[in-house]
Amino acid sequence: MKFRSTVAAGMSAALLVGMLGGAVSAQDPVVATPGQDVKMMLLPKFLGILPFDQANQGAMEAATELANPSAFDFVGPTAENSVAGQIEFMTNAPTGGYKVVMLSNNAGDQIGPVAAAAVAAGTKVVTWDSPIPTAEGESVFIAQVDFTETGKVMADMALSILGEDGGKFAILSASPDAANQNAWIAAMQEALASDPKYAGLELLETVYGDDQSEKSYEQAQALLSKYPDMELIMAPTSVGIVAAAKALQDEGLCDSVKVSGLGVPAEMVEYTLNGCAPEFALWSFVDLGYLTYYVSYLIGSGALQGAEGEVFKVGRPISGNDTFTITKDPTRDAGLRVLMGPFTVYNAENVEAAAK
């Protein structure tokens, strides 16, 4: 009981500060003071795949720019121990002296209590790429794109590939527990149901490849056997999308079935040029890492409170924009976000340039 009233008091204080901050910053965005020592941890879902490595590059760029003497530690669990490993890193972060943990959450709500405990012990939590669904313990989520928009973008790509009459398609996702993939799929289904423009699109089934090439490949093959009239596989995961494209190419079916979704240009270029995956989308993970580091540095050094309405400026423009605002996250019941955006849709015309 006591604990709770303290939290409530803390929250209202934060809100108050936030409102004040918002009022002031309307004219005057917060700007970082370089050179402060803020010990931070960049915690992806696991190590060893390209998107997270790009985020690391972006964070390094910001760390250098801000001349943070302790820069940051890029650590992560193994892929097979991702959930338990993230909880372990989060639990031990205050003892390790970290001021901020930058988390791409793979543990869903399960990391909530631990994140709250870390906050109570003096470590702030900034999420990126994938938020804590309940927002428990989270200061702010750096959203790469609007999650509702992701659903629309996927539906639009499906329509542009299949033509206005639409057609049958299946979704090949990461794992049933991947919070961001689930949110995107839900957003896409929402879009299909609400907008008559998408009436021709029929979702056959959602299957999971567990973000492993071999499983995704076999799932794609199984879809081909199961649904001979399927015309598109939509894979909102960088591992699944290449595996599905390879499966179609090996089967020689790229003329009748296409692949789309979210993928890394460097990995997709071949399939986009040969027509297996004519269109796919993504955002810049380098920019995401850069922005996340900037926000975390501002929060860790006390320049930002992590409250609604605060406005701040980053060192270099991201897609032409260098001033961002902390707002309510409309895609979750609770929580704040900083929206980065935008999507880039890749096709045969721009994929080669992006792949370099």
Added chain:
Amino acid sequence: MSADIRRRLIGWEGLLLVFLVVVLGFNMATNPRYLEIGNQVNLFTLGIEKSIVILVMAFVIMTGEIDLSVASMMGLAAAVVAALFEQGVPMEIAVLVALAVGLGFGLINGFFVAIVGIPSLAVTLAGYIGFRGLARLLVEDRSVGSFPDWFTALGQDGLLGPITGPMLLYLVMAILAVTIMHFTGFGRSTIVIGNSVSVARFSGVRVARVKIAIFAASGLIAALAGVLIAARLGAVRASTADGFELDIITVVLLGGVSIFGGSGTMIGVLLSSILVLNLRNGLVIAGITGNTQTGIIGLLLILSVLVPNLVGAGRERFRRRAADRAAPPPGTSGEGVSVRPSGG
């Protein structure tokens, strides 16, 4: 012979103790806050469910069997609790049902291993796949949470000062496990079965009954651990406790229990539990990535057997050479400190 075994065990536990001292020294040197109560509580809390299952896995492996299904059982128990809670069943009843499911499937495992005679590796591999499948069936792609406060408090809040309920439970269970394994007839039966099933039969041990009891206990305790992890994390997904089985088996083997059964001590298992918990804590705080942590534990596992073997072999060769020079009477060749399992 028994003196030889004792020497061997002392050697093993001594080695684990040395490792532990090194790790503790490293942790204290690298992190001033290592000894703080908060960190010590964290350190145990993070591995408490695994530690509980490790106790019963020691019995399973001691009989020469294996249970690969424990982590999937943990996930299934958590999923049962979550699914029933979603349906509006009171939490107390949901927990009891989850424990009953654990006991039931444990009995089924035991039946197939002890009565039908299928290798436990095959039976529990089926459980490893099937139980996880059932968990997936129950909670699908959802994340179930918002449990009653008393339930999450069970896993998250201190009961005795900062010490949580599961930690106290573990303490009691650890004392029980040592007692049962080394000071009761059941424990002796367990070890005899691991040494030789036919010897056990001749000496009147009801082999099937002991094995069924151990597999049933394994299912029940894994289910209990699953309930506890649901309470600690406050949310359940179908992948809860995924992949824990290898960590659990690793600790038991590192504790000196032979994979072929029949040798090892519970003390060794407790030591290796504490060693691994402290090692992980130190590595995480030092900012070492998960891959390197796993690698270090893998290396430790190999070295813990390899080093004594090499030392033993070297000593044996030295002794033999010395003995040759002294021209001893035949039949006194020294036994090395070989830690090779007997392979009954």
Added chain:
Amino acid sequence: MDALLRRFRPEQLRELILLLVIVGMVVFFATQIDQYLAARPVNRITTGLAITAVVAVGQVLVVLTRNIDLSVGSSVGLVAYVVGTLLTRWTEMPPLVAVGLSVGIGVLLGAINGLLVAYGRVPSIIATLGTLALYRVVLVEFSGAKTVTTADLPDWLNDIPSANVASFEGYDLRVMVAVALVAVIIGQLMLRYLSFGRRLYAIGSNPDAARVSGLPARRDVFLAFTLCGALAGLAGFMFLVRFGNITVTAAQGLELQVVAAVVVGGVAIAGGSGSMVGAFMGVLLIEILQQSLLRWAEISEFVKDAILGLLILLAVATDTVVLGRLRERWVRIRRRDQEERLAAAPGEAADVR
């Protein structure tokens, strides 16, 4: 049945039982899944089991000696990644060099296991649990978070998955499947006719006796692990060829798949008995089950694994129970025949064994 039992030992009939179980399964799925026996789906399933089969052949050699190799998943992943990376940098590499390199790295990884187990006397489950972790660490460190992608690989590599040895009305014998079959056949012949193969059984039945009776047990166990590594290396190359896009999680969990197949195929985990053909049946059973469940429209994505676990248990239980019955009957027949013979010619009793 009695006539069969007079000619064969029950263990030799085991493969027949497994074959019947598999046929029953295929017939069942054929009634459930549209176009199940059409050429395309069949080609997909057969190509899919080639990699597991090759790894299983190596695993059998190890398991026969009462050991186990849990590191094969990491070995396959590591080889696929390293050779894949080298091929993206040196696209001119001749195909044979690439295959040789894969097998070579596999030999190295297997030899490390073999050294630890045979000469370091580390129990194989401990040694290979350790190297399972270590080989994966090497892979993650080596990768620098880059993914090997098909676009960077030479064209000849990407053409292999659909290459055929023979084809009959659309039913293909793909190169990968042929390689797997050759591996199984060579393995079976080796176990049957080479003294090395026979020794593996002896070592597994009773390691102490094998050592005492002067068999080169250590060398043979070392060789078994090295060969297992070599086959894992070959499978790593096949993995690279088939999936093209290789990340750090490549082939994670393959070890359990292979061990399951080998155990289901009747190779005793306590060593000393089993055959390559049996293990191959195990691979067939598990892979066909998995692939068919993926395609069975009656069941949702979420029920799949629950059913798979149940079916594996059922298959193994049927096998065990039927085999047990056969063995009892076999013993009875042998005894009766012996008594009859004794009665017929009491004078030759001494010759009857």
